[in-house]
């Protein structure tokens with residue numbers, strides 16, 4: 001265990017060389033009401049300080065590879081329990097009903113960060129839906145991208161062809177996951193009028209197909225299919241919002257991507273965990289490359 005007071009350089013060296021370690025953030029004279037536990041990689045306690053100019057002047061940092069050691073220190077030396085940072089340790093807590101996973105992850109005090117992370121997430125959010133569909137415990141499997149052919153020509157390719165594991169019926173599926181967009185107005189589906197800004201022709205076709213499956217010919221992987229309606233996947237879904245959307249639009253079911261993630265974590269779905277870990281590793285590789293000195297031959 002190491003304690004850093006007035007030693008930003010030593011502290012930053014420690015977190016850089018102990019990425020799997022833990023850090024307690026406390027007041028200069030530790031107060032049992034404020035002992036915050038972070039992972040050493042947490043963005044709120046590394047890099048350039050957001051508040052004040054130093055990491056270890058107004059606050060001190062107590063660091064260890066061993067989380068238990070820090071929790072014991074807090075109880076014995078400060079007389080309080082540690083609180084877990086919601087950014088680096090709290091995101092997967094299921095008991096936390098006030099903030100949803102997405103709200104905790106994408107709605108921080110730093111808009112630039114939230115926009116960045118929302119975009120990164122958007123690159124692979126469809127893959128998460130597919131991973132959920134591949135798990136036999138989910139309610140639908142996915143047959144691939146469906147294409148709707150209007151009777152007058154043209155076509156619209158959508159995201160998923162959901163097949164109910166219970167009934168075998170097919171549904172055309174579309175994912176809409178806008179997180180920080182326009183001040184989080186679309187993060188959680190609470191009312192049917194949130195669909196109004198989705199005025200692209202493919203989404204219009206999706207809504208029309210939800211009401212009238214005879215209005216388009218459907219093909220999946222080049223083969224004609226018939227479907228019983230549409231399923232919308234949204235980032236985070238309020239149950240009342242889902243009911244309102246179903247009643248007003250004729251959409252058969254509204255699924256939440258946030259709930260799919262909770263399911264996959266609860267089911268310990270290995271393919272999902274590998275998908276997430278690979279992307280974490282790729283980001284790490286990119287940002288490590290950006291911080292590295294130029295290769296020797298170029299100097």
Ligand SMILES: [Zn+2]
Nearest residue numbers: 038042085088
């Ligand atoms: Zn943290």
